[in-house]
Amino acid sequence: MERLASIQARIEAALPEAKLALAANPGASGQHSLVVEAAHLEAVARRLRDDPELQFDYLSNVTGVDWLDRVETDKVRVKREYQGEEIEVEESVERRVPGYLEVVYHLYSVARGTGPLVLRVRTGNRTDRVDVPSLANVFRGAELQEREVYDLFGVVFTGHPDLRRLLMWEGFSGHPMRKDYVEPDDYEYEPTPHGEVAAKASRRYAKRGQP
Amino acid sequence: MIDRGGSRRDECEAGGEDAGRLEVSMGPQHPSTHGVFRMDVVLEGETVVRLKPVFGYLHRNHEKIAEQTTYLGSMPYTDRLDYFCSLTSNWAYALAVEKLAGLAVPERAEYLRVITAELTRLQNHACQMGFMLQDLGAMGTPMMYAFREREKILDLFESLTGSRMMCNYMRFGGCRADAPAGWIEAARGVVGDFPRFLDEYEALLATNEIVMARTQGVGVLPRDLAINASASGPVLRASGVGYDIRKTDRYGVYDRFDFRVPVGDHGDCYDRFMLRLLEMRESVKILEAALEQIPAGPVIDGKVKLRNFKPRAGEAYGRIEGPKGEIGFYLISDGSASPYRYRVRPPSLINLTALEEMCLGQKVADVVVILGSIDIVLGEVDR
Amino acid sequence: MSVEGAGLIRGFIETGRNLVGSYVDPRRWVTVQYPEERRATPENSRVYPFLVYDGADPEEGLRCVSCKICEKECPPQCIYIVPAQDERGRPRKHPAIFDIDISVCMSCQICVEVCPFDSIKMDQAYAWDREDRFGGLLLHKADLARPNRYYRELHPAEARVVDEHLARERELRESGVRAAVRASLPGSGEPGGGT
Numbered sequence: 211m212e213r214l215a216s217i218q219a220r221i222e223a224a225l226p227e228a229k230l231a232l233a234a235n236p237g238a239s240g241q242h243s244l245v246v247e248a249a250h251l252e253a254v255a256r257r258l259r260d261d262p263e264l265q266f267d268y269l270s271n272v273t274g275v276d277w278l279d280r281v282e283t284d285k286v287r288v289k290r291e292y293q294g295e296e297i298e299v300e301e302s303v304e305r306r307v308p309g310y311l312e313v314v315y316h317l318y319s320v321a322r323g324t325g326p327l328v329l330r331v332r333t334g335n336r337t338d339r340v341d342v343p344s345l346a347n348v349f350r351g352a353e354l355q356e357r358e359v360y361d362l363f364g365v366v367f368t369g370h371p372d373l374r375r376l377l378m379w380e381g382f383s384g385h386p387m388r389k390d391y392v393e394p395d396d397y398e399y400e401p402t403p404h405g406e407v408a409a410k411a412s413r414r415y416a417k418r419g420q421p
Numbered sequence: 422m423i424d425r426g427g428s429r430r431d432e433c434e435a436g437g438e439d440a441g442r443l444e445v446s447m448g449p450q451h452p453s454t455h456g457v458f459r460m461d462v463v464l465e466g467e468t469v470v471r472l473k474p475v476f477g478y479l480h481r482n483h484e485k486i487a488e489q490t491t492y493l494g495s496m497p498y499t500d501r502l503d504y505f506c507s508l509t510s511n512w513a514y515a516l517a518v519e520k521l522a523g524l525a526v527p528e529r530a531e532y533l534r535v536i537t538a539e540l541t542r543l544q545n546h547a548c549q550m551g552f553m554l555q556d557l558g559a560m561g562t563p564m565m566y567a568f569r570e571r572e573k574i575l576d577l578f579e580s581l582t583g584s585r586m587m588c589n590y591m592r593f594g595g596c597r598a599d600a601p602a603g604w605i606e607a608a609r610g611v612v613g614d615f616p617r618f619l620d621e622y623e624a625l626l627a628t629n630e631i632v633m634a635r636t637q638g639v640g641v642l643p644r645d646l647a648i649n650a651s652a653s654g655p656v657l658r659a660s661g662v663g664y665d666i667r668k669t670d671r672y673g674v675y676d677r678f679d680f681r682v683p684v685g686d687h688g689d690c691y692d693r694f695m696l697r698l699l700e701m702r703e704s705v706k707i708l709e710a711a712l713e714q715i716p717a718g719p720v721i722d723g724k725v726k727l728r729n730f731k732p733r734a735g736e737a738y739g740r741i742e743g744p745k746g747e748i749g750f751y752l753i754s755d756g757s758a759s760p761y762r763y764r765v766r767p768p769s770l771i772n773l774t775a776l777e778e779m780c781l782g783q784k785v786a787d788v789v790v791i792l793g794s795i796d797i798v799l800g801e802v803d804r
Numbered sequence: 805m806s807v808e809g810a811g812l813i814r815g816f817i818e819t820g821r822n823l824v825g826s827y828v829d830p831r832r833w834v835t836v837q838y839p840e841e842r843r844a845t846p847e848n849s850r851v852y853p854f855l856v857y858d859g860a861d862p863e864e865g866l867r868c869v870s871c872k873i874c875e876k877e878c879p880p881q882c883i884y885i886v887p888a889q890d891e892r893g894r895p896r897k898h899p900a901i902f903d904i905d906i907s908v909c910m911s912c913q914i915c916v917e918v919c920p921f922d923s924i925k926m927d928q929a930y931a932w933d934r935e936d937r938f939g940g941l942l943l944h945k946a947d948l949a950r951p952n953r954y955y956r957e958l959h960p961a962e963a964r965v966v967d968e969h970l971a972r973e974r975e976l977r978e979s980g981v982r983a984a985v986r987a988s989l990p991g992s993g994e995p996g997g998g999t
Contacts, residue, residue, distance in 0.1 A: 237735015237754065238523025268664075269651055271738065273751055273764040314751070316738050316766075320648050320662060323669045326738055351651025354774050362484075377477040377803060386482055494879035497912035562819060569834050580846035583926070589912045597917070601848060601961070614831065625818040628811030728877060728918055 214242050217264065217327065221257055228254050233330060243314070243328035248342050251331050252369075255348045258317060258327065266327050269345065271316040272355035274363035276336070276388045279309040309336045311365050315345070315352075333365060336388075344370035362387035441465065445785065449478050453556050453789040456799030460776075460788065467784045472777045476770070479803035487763040492518055492593070492730050495763065500587040502765060503801040505545045508537040508578070509743040510801075511591035516672060517739030517750035518593045522732035524725055530595035531674045532715040536608065537581070537590065538741070539704045539711070543615060544571040545744035545796075546655075546697040546704075547622075553694060553793035554626060557635050563626060570618045573611045580604060593730065595721030605712055612708045619701055627695065636690035640779040640791035643688060650775040653768050654746025655700065656795055659685035659692040666742035673741075677714070678707045690794040731758050745769055745796055765804060769797040847959055850913055850926035852906045855948045862949035867923030869897035874915035874924055882908035883915065904948060906932065907941040922966045925955050 218230045228250035233243045246254050258266040283302045290299050311333045318325030333340045344367035345352040356367045357376040364385035367373055375382065384391055448459035457478035463471035483502065487495040499514045500507035512534050519526065526534075551567030575585040581604055582588040582597070590597055626632050642652065647660035657664055665682040667675040683699035685692030734756045740749030746768030753762035772795050780788050826832040836843060857865035870887040888900040915924050927950070934940025956963040 235735050237521055237733060237737060239520040239735060239737035241520075241737060267648055270653075270740070270747060271749055271751060271764070271766040273762075273766075275753060275762045316749075316751070320664045328738070349651065350646065350649045351771060351774055353650075354770060358770075362482075375477075377480040377482075379477065387485060490879055491877065493914065494877065497879055497910055497914065500912075501910075566822070569832075572834060576846075579849055581848065583848040583850040583913060584911060587911065589914075598848070601846075621818055621822075625815045629815050630809060630811050633811070728873070 214244060214327075217258075218244055220261065220263065221254055224257055224261070225250065225253055230254070241326060241328055243330050245330045245332065248331050248333070251329075252343045252345065252348060255315075255317075255329070255345050258329075259348060265319045265321040266317040266325065268318040268320045268325070269315060269349035269351045270318050270326065271314075272345075272352050272359060273314050274359040274365055274387065275312040275314060276363060277309045277312060278389050279336070280307050281305070282307055310334065311336055311340055311363055313342055313359060313365055340364055341366040341368050343368050344373075346370050361385070364388065442470065447788065449475075454792065454799075455552065455797060456802075458797070458799050458802065460792075462780075462785060462788065464785055467786075469780045469783055469785060469788060472780045472788065474773055474776055477803055479799045481804070483804040484763050484765065488760055491728075491758050492732070492760065493727060495760075496591070497587065497589045499765075500589055501800055502767070502804060503743070503745060503748075503769065503798045504586055505548060505798055506541045506744050506748075507586060507588045508534075508541045508582075508590060509741060510748060511588065512538055512673075513739060513741045513743065513748045514750045515591040515593055516741060517737055517752050518732065520737035520739045521735060521752050521754055522593065522730075524594040524722060526595055526673075527719045527722060528674070528716050529599070529718040530720045532711050533596050533600065533720060534591065535673055535675065535678075535711050536708060536715070537578070537588075539708045540574050540577060540608070540611075542704050542744040543701055543708075544574040546701050547571055547618070549744075549793075549796040550622065550626075550694060550697060553690075553790065553796075554632070556789045556793040557632065559626075559632075563622070566618070566622065566625070570615065573614070577604070577608055577611060580607070592721055592725070592727070594725035595719070597721070599720045605715065608708075609712050612705055612712065615705050616702070619698060619705075623698060627698070632694075633691060635787075635790060636694060636794070638687070638689050638691075639783060639787045640690045640794060641688050642775055642779050646775055646778060647688065650778075651771050652746070652775060653772065654743065654796075655693055655696050656746065656772045658683065659696045660688035661685055666740060666747055670740070674711075675707075678710050680704075680707050690790050693794040729758060731756060736762075740766065743768060745798070745801075746772055765801075767801045767804060769795075769799075769801040770803075773797060773802065845928050845930075847961060849928050850911055851930045852909055852911060852927050852932075852943075853904060853915055853924050853948070854927045854950045854954075855902065855945070856923055856925055856952050856955050857949050858952050862946065862951070865951075866898065866945075866949060867921050868899050868902060869921055869923070870895075870899040870902070871921070873918050873920070877914055877918045879912060879914060880908050880910055882906070882910075899945060902945040902948060904943045905941065906943055907937060922970060925959070928958055 214232060218232060221228065221230060229247055231245040233245050235242045258264055282305050284305055285300055286303050287298050288301050289296055313331050315329040316325070317327040317329065331342055333342060342365055344356055346356055346367070347369060353371065354376060356370055357372070357374060359365050360367060360370075360373055361375040361378055362385055374380070378386065386393075443464045445462045445464055446459060447462055448454040449457040454460070459475040459478070461473040461475060462469055483498060486498060496511060496514060499510040502510050518524075547567040547570050548564075551564030554563040555561070578588055579585045581600055582590040642656065642660045644661045647657050648662060652660070661684055663682050663684045666672070668682055680703040683696050683703065685696050732754045734754055736751070736753040738749055738751045740747050747766065748768050749766035751762070751764040751766065752760045755761040776792070776795070779791050783791065822832060856867050858867065859865040870885050872885050872887075875883040875885050882905045884901065884903040884905075885899050886901040888896045888898040890896050911926070913926055916926055932941065952963075952967075956967075
């Protein structure tokens with residue numbers, strides 16, 4: 211954590227307009243991460259790669275994470291008039307936290323043998339503000355992996371040299387790794403004992419007027 | 422400004438447009454592509470001027486399946502990523518979960534993991550060399566010699582794990598079962614015989630004029646591009662980068678063994694080929710030491726729950742040096758019985774990032790050799 | 805190496821040694837004539853699961869209590885269990901239906917590991933060619949039931965551990981029952997049974 215904070219300070223000193231935030235990892239692995247604003251991602255990545263003290267020259271892993279919209283309840287104390295008297299009561303207020311897509315980068319240093327440095331960048335929302343600058347021009351290794359994230363999560367990487375679907379076919383709609391993706395019921399009919407699959411298959415065949 | 426570490430892509434695209442160009446779709450059903458993989462190649466005469474790999478024929482969304490099943494339930498699916506190296510995939514996944522949940526592994530299990538992983542490396546590299554030579558036109562013979570050796574290792578796997586290829590052997594906090602009686606001795610026998618195969622293979626092919634003519638200077642991956650394009654494993658090391666996760670991360674008990682990391686000079690197909698041969702010799706050294714040192718004791722931490730395994734919320738990235746390169750697993754737990762996010766870092770896919778650069782300017786027949794020298798398994802590329 | 809073709813010749817010598825050697829060196833003669841000649845499978849080898857029964861009756865002797873743990877834990881979901889009911893419609897600790905779709909099963913052995921009753925084990929029969937790829941590969945309770953004798957033959961070391969464990973459990977249960985009966989008898993001085 212201290213090491214990450216020193217990296218953060220170093221980057222912020224070099225790039226004063228880029229604001230980084232530490233994201234603590236509550237788990238046992240101790241792999242904390244730095245959250246970067248999308249606008250400064252490329253500059254930060256370039257700095258991490260070229261800084262002679264850091265030399266994070268190896269982008270090992272790029273992946274997406276889908277965080278759905280969620281509702282959180284906050285307990286707030288409010289003043290209410292009750293039978294002519296003003297009293298303080300506790301009320302729960304529902305707060306809607308908009309979801310976002312997150313791209314996670316794992317950087318290592320081949321030159322110094324250090325790592326992983328975890329970078330995260332978040333999109334504005336899950337629908338129309340899903341663009342993030344591409345790192346393919348800083349790290350060639352991001353090229354195929356960003357295509358995969360685009361394909362499966364729907365994050366649009368601006369500046370990517372060849373942003374096409376990687377695993378699904380052209381013309382496929384939807385992004386299968388999103389948490390709210392509904393899988394199609396196009397099961398081939400098989401007399402399987404499993405109720406769920408059989409029900410899905412029979413629903414589909416009933417729709418098409420087949421046995 | 423695009424800095425791509427010495428790309429030949431732009432030079433080739435600057436050339437005259439469609440002047441007698443031919444577009445060839447290599448694959449998906451082509452014996453040289455090692456599975457269902459396609460390369461859209463644009464040729465000028467016989468020279469490659471553009472190459473676009475096309476993926477996804479074997480895509481089954483392994484990651485989504487894993488996010489819908491339990492932590493344990495994903496273990497047999499990791500066997501099916503790279504079906505040559507199920508044990509290293511098992512280990513990488515177990516390592517990531519152990520990091521996520523903060524589990525320790527008994528010493529004997531660590532040794533068993535090293536032994537099975539190095540045996541996996543031996544059989545993978547042997548077969549890779551066989552397949553690559555098959556792609557070169559050495560039909561059958563070298564591959565069958567490699568398969569003969571692999572068979573002995575698969576027999577060991579079967580008597581240890583119950584299955585030859587889909588081993589499903591590692592568990593969180595150890596290994597599933599201890600080695601049966603006589604297994605260590607049998608493994609010693611196989612490992613002791615292995616150098617003979619390596620000598621034989623070296624005599625058979627290392628100085629073969631045809632192999633040298635077809636592979637030296639072919640498919641060169643420059644050092645800077647190799648790092649920048651996140652190449653890993655033998656592909657990275659053949660380009661002159663001495664980066665081996667067994668040395669840098671020192672996971673498991675690898676710090677107890679004395680072995681060297683072979684590094685190539687030219688980054689061409691011949692270097693990748695010979696590097697694997699040298700790596701196998703180092704693996705034999707590790708195996709001999711590990712089979713000698715393996716302590717007695719339990720093979721699994723009995724406190725780790727098999728069912729209802731719920732690591733606390735958090736995330737972890739665990740990686741190991743697989744035979745094909747860095748195989749890593751990135752997991753996010755939300756405290757429930759299945760991972761919130763499960764990601765495989767597939768070395769086969771990421772090593773293909775620079776495939777186009779390696780092939781540009783080469784003859785179409787060399788594309789097959791270059792692909793063979795990278796060593797991919799489509800089960801892992803497409804997941 | 806200076807002679808052109810020396811490497812090729814070295815290679816041919818190597819192939820020649822293998823060709824001749826395969827007639828004399830058993831380490832080089834590695835194949836068997838499969839359908840006529842078969843190698844024994846190692847004890848740990850596994851293919852598809854089967855159900856163990858004790859005694860002579862494959863129906864009543866089944867160890868399975870239809871707890872459905874294996875059905876839940878099976879990664880590809882190839883197990884299907886319906887618990888049996890007694891005359892009054894209450895669930896019995898016995899499966900009415902126990903199906904395994906071996907066209908889906910991936911031989912991972914997780915059902916065996918999670919079963920607390922040692923009732924499902926791995927078989928080693930691997931020849932499963934069938935004309936009907938649906939029905940022929942859907943195994944029912946009767947196809948799956950195998951006597952404990954069979955299990956002991958397949959996996960002797962493992963079966964010994966399981967048998968000992970089960971015997972100990974039975975003993976505990978019976979002594980527990982006896983102690984409980986004694987404790988419930990009026991005037992017995994022994995404090996509560998070992999249940």
